Amino acid sequence: MVAESKNFYDVVIVGGGHNGLVAATYLAGAGLSTLVLEQQSHTGGAAVSEQVFPGVDARLSRYSYLVSLLPDKIVADLGLSLELRSRSVASYTPVRRGGRDLGLMVERPEGAATRESFAALTGGDSEYDAWSAFYGSVGELAGVVAPTLLEPLVSGASLRNRVDPALWAALVERPFGEVVEQRFADDTVRGVVATDSVIGTFAGLRDESLIQNRCFLYHLIGNGTGEWRVPVGGMGAVTDALAAAARRAGAALVVNASVTSVEADGTRASITWMGGDGERSVDCTYVLANVAPTTLAALRGQPASARPEGSQLKINLLLSRLPRLRSGDDPRRAFAGTFHIDEDYSQLETAYRQAAAGAVPSVAPSEVYCHSLTDPSILSPSLVASGHQTLTVFGVHFPTRLFASDNDAARDESVRRVLGGLESYLDEPLEPCIARDADGNLCLEAKTPLDIEQSVGMPGGHIFHGDLQWPWVDDEAEVGRWGVETDVANLMICGSGARRGGAVSGIAGHNAAMAVLELRP
Structure with a gap:
């Protein structure tokens, strides 16, 4: 992947993550000369598979884990060679009640x-x-909203008229905690429902901003079903397929290219970057920014805006075998879906209050995914034969502020509390089940929001580049736009910070490409 000698492109895309690659494939395929600049040594951004542990042939999805929002239409349009595999279990929640260990399957x-x-x-x-009735209604809403994600923006009023008005009021107009409390009585069931509203979003369930409602909606509307699937080969298989498609379409992909400046005046633009051969610049007609809006502002020399605040702790593990559960349930079945840890409704709210006050949650809600049960190809044949399994843990309510003064100490304490929560539901200690790398160290890696910012450039470690927005608009003047526009006509957001960005979806990349194709002569 080396830079071409051209001094002008129709389109330059800043950032080679999945959205940038989607946009590049559509635009290059439409005949526009397209250049993608990526600061890391590889494309893919946070959607990568990597050999995390020295001497251990296991390729983990290191930052992003599962796929739901990637539309089947994008996969078909771009001819992606990609398999997304369904998990046999949606979720399992270990529960201790009245001296008994149970599991909600x-x-x-x-x-x-x-x-x-x-x-x-x-x-x-x-x-x-109540569960069946609620998710049946949510499924109807998903079926209405999902097809609009790859179209010009529609008004909220037009969608509201097509769904159950009571559900719309509950999910869109009032804090999500209200509907959870009204429709469910059990604390654990309430928590299983509520957790989708706080994955990657730091908010209380009764937050009046409704950012938790938006997070819940995005977790449940993918392809109209909301199913979260495992990409065979890991998340890197998704972006590898996209990079291959972009190259086939004729896009130029350049890595180790750290963009330092973006200038655009509405008709012409210029991009400057530092690479292995020093500083380079190129002119273009359109710029697509596959970076966070705060990053784009800095590249344009604009005043700094408030930095987003991520809210998660990511822990990657390789186990020599799955541990036994106190409930007696088969761990191969319990870990096959999303394994909820200490995510009762009351526990989520307590953890939020403690973290908002600047303290690591005393009981740390989290959830675990064992991708290798669904896709053993991410492990070498010898690891599969010996019973090894991957675990990726997503800790909820670990905002950036908790790590600001001493990232290392806060990380260690957070990991201790999260894994301690998992171990409390096990019938044996966890550490003997953790594999060791070639140096004899535990196969355990943890990433705080600050670590994620350092590794992949997400400001504040925010996995959505900022608060998610409704995938529709209330201002009629915005109807028909693509939700990627900036104050300059030839500069667009094509990453997670777009109106319909967030998660590994490619939607923002598609929509930015469509906006360019509408504008070109």
Whole structure:
């Protein structure tokens, strides 16, 4: 991947993450000369698979884990060679009640065992009936919203008229905690529902800003189903397929290119970057910024805006075997989906209050994904044969502020509390189950928001580049736009900071490409 000698491109894309690659493929395929500049030594951004532990042949999805929002249409349009595999279990939640260790199991698809699991936990059918009715309504909303994500923006009013008005009011107009409390009685069931509203979003469940509502919506609308699938080969397989598609379409991909300046006046633009051969500049007609809006402002020499605040702790583990559970449930089934740890509704709210006050949560809500149960190809044959498994842990309510004064000490304490929470549901200590690398060290890696910012350039470690926005508009003047526009006509946001950005979706890249194709002569 070396820079071409051209001095002018139709389009320059700043950032070679998945959205930038999607945009590059669409634009180059439409005949526009397209250059992608990526500061790291590889494309992919945060959607990568890497050999994390020395001497251990396991390729972990290091930062982003699962795929839901990537539209099937983008996969088909770009001819991506990609397999997204369904997990056999949606979720499992270990629970300790009245001296008993239980597990709330939600199958995929849900069947009799799911209803029985709810009944064993709650003592009847009412909670599962409420669950089925709620997610049935959410599915109807997802079916309406999802097709609009790859179209020009529509008004909220037009969507509201197409769905259950009570559901719209509950999810869009009032804090999400209200509907959870109204529709569910059990603290654990409430928490399983509520956790999708705070993954990567630092907010209380009754926050009047409704950013938790927006987060919940994005977690449930992917392809109209909301299913989160495992990419075979890891997250890197997604962006490798995109990079291959971009090159086939004729885009130039340049790595180790750290952009230092973006200038655009509405008709012409210039990009300057530092590379292995020193400083270079190129002119272009359009610039697509696959970086956070705060990063783009700095590149344009504009006043600094408030830095986003991420809110997660990511822990990557390789186990020599899955640990036994106190509940007695089969760990290969329990860990096959999303394994919830200490995510009761009350625990989520307590953790939020403690973190908002600047303290590491005393009981740390988190969830675990074991990708290798669904996709063993990320492990070498010898690791598969010996029973090794990967675990990736997402700690909830670990905002950047907790790590500002001493990142290392706060990371260590946070890891201790998260893994201690997991271990409390195990029938044996966790550490003997953790594999060791070639140097004899535990195969354990932890990333705070500050670590993520340092590694992949997300300001504040915010995985969405900032607060998620509704995927529609209330201002009629914005209807028909693409949600990627800036104050300059030939400069657009094509990353997670776009109106319909967030997660590994490619939606912002697609929409920025469509906006360019509308503008070109």
